[in-house]
Amino acid sequence: MDQYQFDIQEELKKLPGKPGVYIMHDEKDEIIYVGKAISLKNRVRQYFQSSRNKGVKIEQMVTHIRRFEYIVTDSELEALVLECNLIKEHHPKYNTMLMDDKTYPFIKVTVGEDYPRIMLARRIQKDKAKYFGPYTSSGAVRDTIDLLHKLYHIRTCNRNLPRDIGKERPCLNYHIKQCEAPCQGYISAEDYQRSVAEAVRFLSGKFDGILHELEEKMQAASEALEFEKAIEYRELWNSVKKIAQKQKITDSHGEDRDVLAAATADEDAVVQVFFIRGGRLIGRDHFYLRITKGESVGSILDSFIKQYYAGTPFIPGELMVQEELEDTALIEEWLSAKRNGKVSVRVPKKGTKEKLVELAANNAAMVLSKDKERLKREEGRTIGAVKEIAHMLGISEITRMEAYDISNTNGFESVGSMVVYERGKPKRNDYRKFKIKGIQGADDYGSMREVLTRRFTHGLREREESKELGGFTAFPDLILMDGGKGQVNVAQQVLDELHLHIPVCGMVKDDHHRTRGLYYENEEITIDRSSEAFKLITRIQDEAHRFAIEYHKQLRGKGQVHSILDDIEGIGPARRKALMRSFQNLDEIKEASVEVLTAIPSMNEKAAKSVYNFFHP
Numbered sequence: 001m002d003q004y005q006f007d008i009q010e011e012l013k014k015l016p017g018k019p020g021v022y023i024m025h026d027e028k029d030e031i032i033y034v035g036k037a038i039s040l041k042n043r044v045r046q047y048f049q050s051s052r053n054k055g056v057k058i059e060q061m062v063t064h065i066r067r068f069e070y071i072v073t074d075s076e077l078e079a080l081v082l083e084c085n086l087i088k089e090h091h092p093k094y095n096t097m098l099m100d101d102k103t104y105p106f107i108k109v110t111v112g113e114d115y116p117r118i119m120l121a122r123r124i125q126k127d128k129a130k131y132f133g134p135y136t137s138s139g140a141v142r143d144t145i146d147l148l149h150k151l152y153h154i155r156t157c158n159r160n161l162p163r164d165i166g167k168e169r170p171c172l173n174y175h176i177k178q179c180e181a182p183c184q185g186y187i188s189a190e191d192y193q194r195s196v197a198e199a200v201r202f203l204s205g206k207f208d209g210i211l212h213e214l215e216e217k218m219q220a221a222s223e224a225l226e227f228e229k230a231i232e233y234r235e236l237w238n239s240v241k242k243i244a245q246k247q248k249i250t251d252s253h254g255e256d257r258d259v260l261a262a263a264t265a266d267e268d269a270v271v272q273v274f275f276i277r278g279g280r281l282i283g284r285d286h287f288y289l290r291i292t293k294g295e296s297v298g299s300i301l302d303s304f305i306k307q308y309y310a311g312t313p314f315i316p317g318e319l320m321v322q323e324e325l326e327d328t329a330l331i332e333e334w335l336s337a338k339r340n341g342k343v344s345v346r347v348p349k350k351g352t353k354e355k356l357v358e359l360a361a362n363n364a365a366m367v368l369s370k371d372k373e374r375l376k377r378e379e380g381r382t383i384g385a386v387k388e389i390a391h392m393l394g395i396s397e398i399t400r401m402e403a404y405d406i407s408n409t410n411g412f413e414s415v416g417s418m419v420v421y422e423r424g425k426p427k428r429n430d431y432r433k434f435k436i437k438g439i440q441g442a443d444d445y446g447s448m449r450e451v452l453t454r455r456f457t458h459g460l461r462e463r464e465e466s467k468e469l470g471g472f473t474a475f476p477d478l479i480l481m482d483g484g485k486g487q488v489n490v491a492q493q494v495l496d497e498l499h500l501h502i503p504v505c506g507m508v509k510d511d512h513h514r515t516r517g518l519y520y521e522n523e524e525i526t527i528d529r530s531s532e533a534f535k536l537i538t539r540i541q542d543e544a545h546r547f548a549i550e551y552h553k554q555l556r557g558k559g560q561v562h563s564i565l566d567d568i569e570g571i572g573p574a575r576r577k578a579l580m581r582s583f584q585n586l587d588e589i590k591e592a593s594v595e596v597l598t599a600i601p602s603m604n605e606k607a608a609k610s611v612y613n614f615f616h617p
Contacts, residue, residue, distance in 0.1 A: 382424025388533035417548035
């Protein structure tokens with residue numbers, strides 16, 4: 001329906017009294033708010049009733065609404081899930097937005113194996129393994145895993161045991177006495193499982209046994225004048241003690257819970273989360289949100305929980321919050337379904353739990369006060385820079401940008417990179433690598449055409465097959481090409497063929513390979529070198545180039561990239577390197593005469609003729 005012919009009062013009469021999601025659009029037809037309702041008819045009407053006390057944010061938003069649309073769902077729970085997905089995709093102006101996109105590591109123990117391993121994991125899978133966490137520091141996780149290997153001699157290899165027992169020699173860890181070599185059958189499965197059980201006890205926070213054992217070993221080694229061993233046991237004891245002190249007991253119930261509290265200042269908010277696992281505080285973290293003035297803490301926590309727990313792989317059995325949420329019962333139902341177990345949301349009123357929420361609130365206020373200026377600077381570097389780019393190009397709003405680059409080396413096969421920036425920050429989970437399949441030689445235009453065709457064809461297909469957002473299904477608001485007119489034209493042709501309307505911009509470099517400006521709609525736009533927009537574009541261009549080069553090196557290291565020079569008789573690694581050092585690209589080698597080729601170090605006339613005849617059959 002044409003937005004300018006949209007009659008709000010008439011459309012309000014057509015709303016069904018069913019659960020669903022409503023989407024508000026402004027005068028530019030941008031999505032400015034997404035909400036859910038148990039009755040669309042009742043909820044949406046409330047926005048346009050003058051007698052209701054709507055609050056500052058809603059009053060302001062209503063003045064910008066030019067049309068609305070809605071999606072009917074089977075239940076309010078289904079509406080909540082859809083609301084979360086749409087907010088994540090569109091980042092509406094008047095929804096409270098979580099600014100951070102963090103992921104947390106877990107410690108995984110593969111207890112389903114005969115000879116289990118301990119490793120870092122980024123997500124919880126439906127397997128037979130035990131998971132501990134989430135932890136707020138990857139470094140701390142790696143240190144803990146390293147300590148467990150030293151204490152309990154758990155294997156680090158990926159060998160399939162017991163199938164591969166005795167097939168290969170034991171690794172270095174056996175020789176430095178950090179593994180009992182189950183790969184050789186030097187330890188029985190039963191004894192090895194006992195060591196794993198002790199490691200699991202350690203991860204569960206039971207340190208007394210290992211501390212006592214290390215103290216006894218340290219004392220015995222000292223009495224036997226084995227001072228090096230005594231020092232080794234002392235260092236292990238100190239490492240265990242350090243981890244034990246970090247995990248202070250917070251309650252006696254041994255439950256998993258998250259404690260959440262918020263602090264606000266104008267349009268900024270910080271939510272502090274304490275992670276309690278097995279009754280112990282294992283970590284904490286804070287999250288920044290963009291809010292509207294006057295928003296209540298309960299409303300902020302409600303929005304945060306929906307966005308944060310939609311993406312986190314672990315959901316505890318209880319959330320302790322500072323104030324009552326707007327949708328407590330519905331959130332409990334949603335989280336319980338995700339967890340496959342009961343989840344409670346509570347506001348503690350007294351005792352230790354209330355003090356813990358108060359501590360989280362104090363921490364949130366301290367972070368907000370300390371980091372407010374840094375937040376403003378960071379916003380200038382990211383969101384502010386994106387707004388500058390949008391204004392420069394005349395685009396109403398940019399959230400997601402994708403940049404593309406091609407890498408090749410003198411006849412080596414080409415590879416492509418796609419890097420993604422959302423709200424001015426890299427979104428590394430959405431980065432993609434492409435090994436060029438249909439183009440031979442150093443044809444950057446042909447390679448780029450293949451990359452873009454594969455990317456958007458894949459995205460269109462996934463959109464048809466799935467309602468999940470992210471990855472290839474999320475399309476950019478702006479495409480940035482590493483190059484000028486030629487690369488932009490290639491991208492535009494691909495988009496036209498696929499009937500997609502996405503702005504395309506070229507990142508133009510000068511003769512010194514430094515960013516010079518943007519090529520957009522057949523014009524080169526000069527950018528102020530001191531502006532945040534210029535700095536962001538430079539960062540994106542460098543990141544796309546780095547990611548492509550990194551992939552190319554990775555493939556070369558694996559021997560997966562083949563040089564056309566390898567196909568020439570008499571040209572081995574030394575002569576191939578000499579040719580690549582002596583010429584700028586493959587075209588120069590093709591054009592070189594036998595005399596020129598013969599003059600290259602390590603080349604003789606026979607080899608030179610072989611190269612010449614290969615390119616001039």
